[in-house]
Amino acid sequence: MTHPVLTEPAAAADPVAKDRDALLALFTTMTRIREFELCGARQLATGKLSGTLHLSSGQEAVAAGVCHLLAGTDHVTSTHRGHGHCLAKGAAPDRMMAELFGAGNGYCKGRSGSMHIADPATGLLGANGIVGGGIPMAVGAALSAQVRGTTQVSVTFFGEGATGEGSLHESLNLAALWRLPVVFVCENNGYAELSPVADVLAADSVAKLAAPFGIPARTVDGNDVVEVVGAAREAVERARAGHGPSLLEYVTYRHDGHYVGDAQSYRTKEERAAWAERDPLLRAAERLRALGFDDETLDAVRADATAEMNAAAEWAAAQVPAPASSLTTDVYGGLS
Amino acid sequence: MTHPVLTEPAAAADPVAKDRDALLALFTTMTRIREFELCGARQLATGKLSGTLHLSSGQEAVAAGVCHLLAGTDHVTSTHRGHGHCLAKGAAPDRMMAELFGAGNGYCKGRSGSMHIADPATGLLGANGIVGGGIPMAVGAALSAQVRGTTQVSVTFFGEGATGEGSLHESLNLAALWRLPVVFVCENNGYAELSPVADVLAADSVAKLAAPFGIPARTVDGNDVVEVVGAAREAVERARAGHGPSLLEYVTYRHDGHYVGDAQSYRTKEERAAWAERDPLLRAAERLRALGFDDETLDAVRADATAEMNAAAEWAAAQVPAPASSLTTDVYGGLS
Amino acid sequence: MTVRKYWQAVNDALREELARDERVVIFGEDVAKPGGPFGATRGLREEFGASRVRDTPISEAGIVGAAVGAAMTGLRPIAEIMYFDFITLAMDQLVNQAAKVRYMSGGALSVPMVVRVFCGAGRGSGPQHSQSVESWLGHVPGLRVVAPGDPAEAKALLKGAIRSPDPVIVLDSSRLWTKRGEVPDGDVVAPIGEARIVRPGNDVTIVAWSWALSRSLEAAEKLAAQGISAEVVDPRSLNPLDEKSIMDSLRRTGRLLIVHDAVSTYGPGAEIAALAAGPGFGALRAPVVRLTPPFAPAPFPSHLEQAYYPQPADIETAALSLVRG
Amino acid sequence: MTVRKYWQAVNDALREELARDERVVIFGEDVAKPGGPFGATRGLREEFGASRVRDTPISEAGIVGAAVGAAMTGLRPIAEIMYFDFITLAMDQLVNQAAKVRYMSGGALSVPMVVRVFCGAGRGSGPQHSQSVESWLGHVPGLRVVAPGDPAEAKALLKGAIRSPDPVIVLDSSRLWTKRGEVPDGDVVAPIGEARIVRPGNDVTIVAWSWALSRSLEAAEKLAAQGISAEVVDPRSLNPLDEKSIMDSLRRTGRLLIVHDAVSTYGPGAEIAALAAGPGFGALRAPVVRLTPPFAPAPFPSHLEQAYYPQPADIETAALSLVRG
Numbered sequence A, B: 001m002t003h004p005v006l007t008e009p010a011a012a013a014d015p016v017a018k019d020r021d022a023l024l025a026l027f028t029t030m031t032r033i034r035e036f037e038l039c040g041a042r043q044l045a046t047g048k049l050s051g052t053l054h055l056s057s058g059q060e061a062v063a064a065g066v067c068h069l070l071a072g073t074d075h076v077t078s079t080h081r082g083h084g085h086c087l088a089k090g091a092a093p094d095r096m097m098a099e100l101f102g103a104g105n106g107y108c109k110g111r112s113g114s115m116h117i118a119d120p121a122t123g124l125l126g127a128n129g130i131v132g133g134g135i136p137m138a139v140g141a142a143l144s145a146q147v148r149g150t151t152q153v154s155v156t157f158f159g160e161g162a163t164g165e166g167s168l169h170e171s172l173n174l175a176a177l178w179r180l181p182v183v184f185v186c187e188n189n190g191y192a193e194l195s196p197v198a199d200v201l202a203a204d205s206v207a208k209l210a211a212p213f214g215i216p217a218r219t220v221d222g223n224d225v226v227e228v229v230g231a232a233r234e235a236v237e238r239a240r241a242g243h244g245p246s247l248l249e250y251v252t253y254r255h256d257g258h259y260v261g262d263a264q265s266y267r268t269k270e271e272r273a274a275w276a277e278r279d280p281l282l283r284a285a286e287r288l289r290a291l292g293f294d295d296e297t298l299d300a301v302r303a304d305a306t307a308e309m310n311a312a313a314e315w316a317a318a319q320v321p322a323p324a325s326s327l328t329t330d331v332y333g334g335l336s
Numbered sequence C, D: 001m002t003v004r005k006y007w008q009a010v011n012d013a014l015r016e017e018l019a020r021d022e023r024v025v026i027f028g029e030d031v032a033k034p035g036g037p038f039g040a041t042r043g044l045r046e047e048f049g050a051s052r053v054r055d056t057p058i059s060e061a062g063i064v065g066a067a068v069g070a071a072m073t074g075l076r077p078i079a080e081i082m083y084f085d086f087i088t089l090a091m092d093q094l095v096n097q098a099a100k101v102r103y104m105s106g107g108a109l110s111v112p113m114v115v116r117v118f119c120g121a122g123r124g125s126g127p128q129h130s131q132s133v134e135s136w137l138g139h140v141p142g143l144r145v146v147a148p149g150d151p152a153e154a155k156a157l158l159k160g161a162i163r164s165p166d167p168v169i170v171l172d173s174s175r176l177w178t179k180r181g182e183v184p185d186g187d188v189v190a191p192i193g194e195a196r197i198v199r200p201g202n203d204v205t206i207v208a209w210s211w212a213l214s215r216s217l218e219a220a221e222k223l224a225a226q227g228i229s230a231e232v233v234d235p236r237s238l239n240p241l242d243e244k245s246i247m248d249s250l251r252r253t254g255r256l257l258i259v260h261d262a263v264s265t266y267g268p269g270a271e272i273a274a275l276a277a278g279p280g281f282g283a284l285r286a287p288v289v290r291l292t293p294p295f296a297p298a299p300f301p302s303h304l305e306q307a308y309y310p311q312p313a314d315i316e317t318a319a320l321s322l323v324r325g
């Protein structure tokens, strides 16, 4: 496939478009994600942090918009590019940052790092270093909700690169057969590592992959948070009502490289510039201004988020590093 | 999905419908497959043979019809239910039978048995005990043909149960991306072991699974050898001309259990009886009679096949069992 | 005590655990309506309903992955993999996910799931349906692996596995599947990680599990007739391995013979022999012997299988020459 | 001799083999247009064309399966798996197919393919990108496994692998990826299955490969300063393992220290220790020591990685106490 650009608004805009509080909250979440990523990159640049970071700048509307519709008891599985999902689902930036720093009170006791943040208290079953790895797990969480008779919904985020993995297709089939309350959310950002989607997916769209299994699917502008919420609302409600799975393909773009430091020789400056203009934060800000918010308010949101993330990083840097004694803890839960 | 019954003839019948020689050859191949299976079952029943046999009785038209269009240099991967594919591709029944008997001059030196028969001389890359295991291998064989610049075509046979495996979907995507000369041939016989297809596949049809990848696909009556050839001709020609992969779903039925001895409590006598009436041999015989062949000719084909298979079994039973010394041969080809 | 076949003991354990704990669910290929490809789940769907006992597509990765997610969110899933060989298709979910979730999440999440696996060694099933790859799973921190050697063990270890807070792979033996044995009545749960001495002895320690255990016991019987007293130790759990019990036995006998159905190189016996070469070194009075199939895939015809798997007579001979030097 | 970085030596080998044999093709994730996730295939698509050097989707099972089929039908494919951990997704094709095709077909078919795998141990990549599971592959009859320890080896072993008639997994080390070393000029092909003595010595045999080899050599240097002469043996090939060279060294030194980056239990060192406990028993003068990470997944932060992987000082200490008793 080629990576499409979607700018047509949905036929009927989601009510969130007019909901001042909700939209501001969404903008705030998105801004916090952006600022978390920027702050993380700064820590790397200044040598305070080492390791690999996969930033989700440019894709914030998806994480924020989808999680907007989820309760704390709903489950989410994420990917190597998971900071946004974690924050949107309710994880605390200071403990996330501590995890990046390898500190003992990071979400994973500082042993796992960016790609593995998990927080069951907020329904976050974990970011995942294996492309496609979280998808069957989300199906399992949906099965769990169904068997236990709850109305919990399970969401699995994945990149369009994960369409190459058999696990996605096995999961779609299983979810459809069992009518499970799971929403498959693809963030199609046009690239899997250094390869454009045209080189790795023969399908015209990711949404089409759901069709054979009778799973409703849509391709949606992933850079307009109102569009994101609209499509997700339908899917989450369907799942919650017991009507089975859906797949959402959100077309978006990552502003930065695959990882911090990626030279990005596989794409042009022009392409990046064009997508910068479709930045989800800019577009959300536009919508907010149309609803009467002034720049001062929006700047304050940004300033607060910057401050929050800087504080998180400062706190994290001051925490005690995970002790060597913790190397072998939590491998097992105990003998039977 | 539910297992459909197809009886509508194709719009334009394949020329093979009028080709007396070809049709008789197809009938002969199908009869030889049937007689091989019956003979194998007799060996088991009389205790001359032990182990597991998966018979393909009822599905002969697919193996015969598809392989009718293949040259000896074309490649085929098969399944646990592979006797028909082997015979249709040109394998000799005596060496196949010898393999079932564990004899040293069986196709695999008597060590591997029914599920692993391979014969590179006839392009047969092997039956396979792993559901879905042969599919990516056929993609690889097609890649090989493409890189080497030959017009070889690669065919992978699989049951509808293999749609559950990620390997099928990964293979479809790869074949479509690279426009490989491979034909995906599904024998949809309605059951995967003891489970009806409705319980294991959410899609309406197997053919639909190809659509997302832009791979042309058709659902065809697999019990009418003329229909089988017609659909396969299109697909094989497309592959040979360098226009890429196709998927064919042949609707068929296995007369016998999953394995010899299966009590088949998962299906009714009525269903089996109805499919017995749609037996591919009966229908091929009807077509031959319509072209002027008399019963005597057809009976002679059957009698010859019976005699051939009995002779094969007799020969096989008299062969020297694989010696214990062969346990460790052919594990490696030699040190670099 | 009741006499049960191995598979019936498995069926009993599953039934009792489904009844005891409503979080227990079972899914896999042909396990629900058909009652299991080999009968282990017979009657369970009828008794506990279609929600808790489900047939799946042929999707080993999807099955195990769904079990991981279900286990993380409040269920106690039991997934079935039809043959040990097919675990190859689920290794990512087992090794990168199930095994590591607890560690990666700093203990915040856990994966109390069971994967029941049928090991086809010795039943004429050929090279793709006969493999024993327990050492792969033993090598993975976070997994547990048990291999019951008789009906009572099949029941008690499966119960222990289901109640474990960690992912446990239970290896059932196809060769023992219809073997009968006494099974204690009541809710007997085996601990995971404790070996048992199946037959005490002084001259040589034989370590074996699953089908190889029963062949070793046959050999021990014949050795006794020749005045040689073999101690037969069944580790039962391969991960964790009860090093102490095995080393204690070695300290008593000074000689170690390991018998298994996996191939030798990098196989499970290597770890046991390595323990003897390390902590057990002082006790070792003779070279450790590993008696296993040759380094080749498993053949299908029964006469080759006989030659491939060490038979009781081979075990007897090996033990004799180990003791007599 | 030319000084090359490890990854450049890999790149050189690939280029030379593509030029030498038109049956050689390369495919994997990001290997063609991007020139490889880590640069190993840089420039190869440009030089040899889009037909022979291809990018694939993220489909490890499909990639390895396609390599098997291509190898059976006249090509010499080199498939790349981005991290060793992802081999879990291709185990069916590797173990049930590639490894067994020759045996199952009675020698009629063969699978001359290479799988290049990047092992992330020691680079802060965390629990799902750092695993060393070479013992899994060593346990599979029909596979070969090599682990080059320096640039010259990286080139020569890769060439040996490409020319092997059997499927070979080549384990590249991320930690050695940018290390420089002298690489002999010309077409040097390493045999598969022969260990090399990297540093001769008399007091203790240290067996190590890949990144652990370079740490062991550091330790050996320091041991020498203390008057202890360590013989450092690099098996290079883990399947087959050159038992003879390792046992010969043990016979010379009487003491065996094994260092590796896989966890210990059922790990590769177990096989080497088991050899010492078996055929090497007579030569063994002290317990075999395995120095490895603890039985836990690999952590990501560098301070924990330091504690996780045995460091030169740990190796030195272990060797000292082994020699001094």
Ligand SMILES: Cc1ncc(C[n+]2csc(CCOP(=O)(O)OP(=O)(O)O)c2C)c(N)n1
Pocket: A080, A081, A129, A130, A131, A132, A158, A159, A160, A161, A162, A189, A190, A191, A192, A193, A258, D029, D058, D060, D082, D086, D089
């Ligand atoms: C099974 C597996 N194969 C390969 C990788 C290496 N890898 C990490 S991210 C990535 C690309 C993923 O692309 P996509 O799914 O589109 O997500 P994005 O990075 O664009 O968010 C790859 C190939 C991996 N982590 N896991």
Ligand SMILES: Cc1ncc(C[n+]2csc(CCOP(=O)(O)OP(=O)(O)O)c2C)c(N)n1
Pocket: B080, B081, B129, B130, B131, B132, B158, B159, B160, B161, B162, B189, B191, B192, B193, B258, C029, C058, C060, C082, C086, C089
């Ligand atoms: C990976 C794998 N999983 C499970 C099995 C066990 N098994 C053998 S045949 C079969 C059913 C296959 O059904 P289908 O593909 O429809 O082929 P059919 O038997 O109908 O010809 C199963 C589940 C297997 N051989 N391989």
Ligand SMILES: [Mg+2]
Pocket: A159, A160, A161, A187, A188, A189, A190, A191, A192, A193
């Ligand atoms: Mg992407």
Ligand SMILES: [Mg+2]
Pocket: B159, B160, B161, B187, B188, B189, B190, B191, B192, B193
């Ligand atoms: Mg079928």
